[in-house]
Amino acid sequence: MEISIPNLNNLKPPLGGEAGVSAWLRRLRLFITPISLLLALLIWEGLVRIAQLPAFILPSPGRVASRFWQALTDGTLLRHTSTTLLEITLGLLAGTLLATVIGYLIAKSPLFEHLLAPYLVASQAIPIVAIAPLLVIWFGPGIFTKVLICALIVFFPVLVNTVVGLRAVPQELRALMRSLRATPWQNLKYLEIPAALPVFLGGLRVGATLSVIGAVIGELVAADRGLGFLINVGRGQYDTALVFVAVFTLVTLALLLYGVVILLERRMLAWQSEPYKRNGHKILD
């Protein structure tokens, strides 16, 4: 099979000999997610009808949809979502910033590592859910506590990946930078940041998903707004459809954040991908 490749002399074969089969699979993949979602909805609806479950146990998809519409139009959903989103954003930013700085120091200095390691490991052994009430006692039920919980939960994966990423900077490239008399700042800008970025962004991807959990934990413990609060309200009033609406909104938020990080990865790490993926054929991440 002949493939004409302009200019590049050693491209990996773009699509193997079984191009026909894989094209068919690719088309199927486009439909498979919607089909599976539809199927899940049908099973859900069927379950509600056959078992004749009351709405406060399991509301039907239709009921959840109309509750969603109601919450959307009367402004409830937007108000609570924006609160949660604000907490998530601030927490993610703060946690990432702190983790990056401390991660850099740990990667650079064994002294720092030995100084901080016991606390970092201990902090991972404490379930955040268990200390959330304590944090509410100390810092009140306001937004600050939620941002703090978010930041705490984001901190560790980002920290670990920052350290791992920085430590994996090739020694040979460090020698190159030294032979070019690079300053420490240039070393950071031209070598360490770009070299550590793939691993760092991997940590950020995990952190982004965790930050949603952090915000909700905070809101479930004590809050007067936010999606976690909305879940509490729904539960209290046996408005189970509202609980579903809040949960689905949370899932959407998490997916959106995840998507943002994936997008960042694709833009910043274009050099990692196969040439043909770079041209927009990427199927799975």
Add this chain to the structure above:
Amino acid sequence: MNTSPARRSIEMTHQQLPPPALEVRNLSILFPAEGGTFHALRDLTFSVQPQEFVCILGPSGSGKSTLLRVLAGLLPPSAGEIRYADGKPPRIGYVFQQANLMPWRTAIENITLPLELQGIPRAQARQQAQELIELIGLKGFEEVFPRDLSGGMAQRVAIARALIQDPDLLLLDEPFGSLDALTRERMGSELLHLWQVRRKTVLMVTHSISEALLLSDRVLVLTPRPGRLALDFRVPLPRPRSDEMRYTAAFGKLSRRLKAAIG
């Protein structure tokens, strides 16, 4: 007294030529090892003239890479000293055994790196790189990432990167070691051509006797651990040289002599 020919040749060059670009005196390198230290290099003395092309031959572990690292200022000498022509360390172009490119930079961005570190504006740096890219025959590959370059192309990018800041001293550590024999021979010829266009002081580590003969004015041979100077061999081939010289009778005779001398 088998070091006396080397000594004599150094003394002779002192009388005839301008001050050496590089003078290494009684250089020793000690590394920590189990139960003490060991000498990677011991009492090395030699000098290199401006624009001279010197090859370093020696078995694995004889301290060739260590020597280049010391000369590049990446490693302090344990004893002895290194003197440069103007008293201060010169601008250095370093080519490693592996191309050692930054995978996140395109070919041309890898070449411009040394200029960017010197604060030269990107547009100007790219323009200078463009000239080099044509010289090394990589036109059309400017925007290609290293993962899509062949071994030979990547190594040429590495050489261009070492040349772009117009270094006073070019250090090459088995630059073609990872290439296949044919590519290697071609790269050798290209390097010869480059050096004849842009004369530099060059120190190059190689395992290939024919590469050393074709390219260099002098061959320094190191002994196995610890590395000492075993031989300072002046290559009597005329300049300018060309690839065809590899196949002449004189060349064959020289290789045999050098090989015998190395043992």
